[in-house]
Amino acid sequence: MLQKKVFFIFSLTFLINILNAQNVIINGYAPYFKSEYIAIKCYVDFITPIDSVLCTERIDSNGYFKLILNVKQSNLVYFSIGNVKSEFYVEPDSTYSIIIKNPDTDVTDDKINYNLRQVYVSTNLEDSLKSCLHNNIQKFNDFYNYFLSANYKNLRYRNYSLADTFRILIKEQFPESNNLYFNNYVKYRVAAMEQYIQVKSEKTLVKEYIKSQPLLYDNVEYMDFFSNLYTKYLIANKKEDTIISLINNNCTYKELAKIIDDTVIIPNERVKELVILKNLYECYYKRCFEQSVIINLLEYIKDSAQFEEHKLIAKNIIKKINTLKEETIAPDFEINDNTKELVKLSDLKGKFVFITFLKKSYIPCLEEIEIIKDAYKKYNNSIVFITIFADNDDKMLKKYLLNENFEWYNLIANNTTNKKILEDYNVKTFPTNIIIDDEGKIFKYNATHLSKGGEFLLKQAAYIQRSIKQK
Structure with missing residues (x-):
């Protein structure tokens, strides 16, 4: 009954957001x-x-x-x-x-x-749209960057009077507008400058900009200021050894939250929860911390946080640190290749798979293809080769693949065809090489291009594959 009630409230909130x-x-x-x-x-x-x-x-x-x-x-x-x-x-x-x-x-x-x-x-x-938010922010950014450039040396040497000058100029040039987003954008950019030149103490910054203000999750300047203010908070102020010991001894979230008792810098529970979230994300990538414990703490926040926004952020952090990480399951896909043969990644378990995302129109990709031809001849008995072309012209690609007649699997994935695979593998640049092991797990993500000496990874994968066969 409780689950139904929670689901109803969530659905109603979602509907209201859509209507708004x-x-x-x-x-x-x-x-x-x-x-x-x-x-x-x-x-x-x-x-x-x-x-x-x-x-x-x-x-x-x-x-x-x-x-x-x-x-x-x-x-x-x-x-x-x-x-x-x-x-x-x-x-x-x-x-x-x-x-x-x-x-x-x-x-x-x-x-x-x-x-x-x-x-x-x-x-x-x-x-005709000079007064819109985008133009106002661009105008403000130009002014801010000019002021920073003109006064860089004085700011670097903590000339505090410049902060007063800057605030006066801001009020003259950018008076309060009807757009709350813009007002907060300006306000927290000013706060960032005050933080940079240390014209105000950390306690004063918290009192003026955090304690008495709502937490503005959607304002980029507020979140930049917040992130800079609280970065490495858990391991600062001589707490590092205590925090490392606590986390590595499999502490609970409540035990971690309990030692954060500075109510001046952490003025309320909402701020505390977000500071812990941000810092757990930072600590995950430090070698001195047990990653499995940090994952457990993030899972707890995802399920039990006091504030809904933090459940979502915890979920996103977990997704971010687990996505395409070595030894995690590679995203599955099921696509017909250029010969209309169905290629399903999960069906290739038991073999290492070398996947290359390419664009025929890019010179580095054409260079990579030439080296893949040689690599295929050396390693095709141990490794399955797949090239995935992301050019948007399907007709051109099909003709190209027909003419080239490559011996390995060739797939097409672009903005209209099989787009999900590009998103699942977070492909931003071309070529992108990925090696998947015999259990369907990421062996190496964004592997070194073959044209830049990356063949040693294929040698390693082929060696492992041959060793498995001999067992």
Whole structure:
């Protein structure tokens, strides 16, 4: 009965959120990215930060696109086109006309690096929308960066009077607006500067910006300030040995929370719970901590936290640290290859599998394919080879694969075909190599490219596979 009641309350809350959400329409022009797919994403939380796709559309052959999404409050989202990212601030019930600028010429001229790393580009709005949140934040960021650049040396040497000057200029240039998100964005950027030049003590910062304020999970500047303020809190202030001993001796969450007794720096239970969450996430990657105990503590918070937001964050942290980690089960997939043979990863258990995500249009991928040909000849008796092509032109890919007639499995996964596999394996760059062991577990994620000496991993995998056969 209790479960039904909780489910009903959750369902009602979810329904209210949907009803409160309002349409945002974005009419865009991205001439550099004609016929590419564009997605708009938001951060689920700013601790991990895991993102979520809000909608996806294809940019037409002239460079135009239209995106429609539902938002219930002002927030940061970003456009994603391949490895290109462009941030944007949206408000409910708004229509935007935007231009996504081309990547810098010097970036795109370097084809190898451009294809392998994420590139940030700016988003511009039409003049008719000068007073919108996005433009106001851009204007503020330009002012902030100019002030920082002009006064860097003095700020570095803790010139406290500059903080007063900055606050006065902010009030003149950016008076309180009707948008609470923008007001808090400015407020916590100012707080970050005060923290940086140490014009205020940690206690004063907490009193002014944390204790008497709501916890703004969705405001990027608030969460940046919060994260910087409480980073490494658990192992600071001479507590490190105590915390390490406590956690490694399989402590409970209540035992951990009990020793955090500084009510000046941790003013309430909501702040304490989030500080513990953030710090457990940090401690997980430190060698001195038992990871299994930290996972148990995160599981407890996921199930039993006092605040619903923290249950979600704990869940995201667990997902983040477990996803594609070595010795965890690799995400399964079931796809027909270019010869229409069904390829199901779980059916390949008992063998090592070498998966390469590629784009035919990328030079480094073409180089990798040439080396895969040689590697296949050496190791195909011990290792199953799979190449997965992510170019958006299915027709071109099918023709290419037919002409090349590769001897191993060749699959297609892009924004329209088998998209989930790219998400499951968090493929952001090409080529991406993954080795899966005979039990279907990750042996090596993002393995070194074969063209850069990564063949030693295949030798190791083949050796292990042969040893298994001989037993």
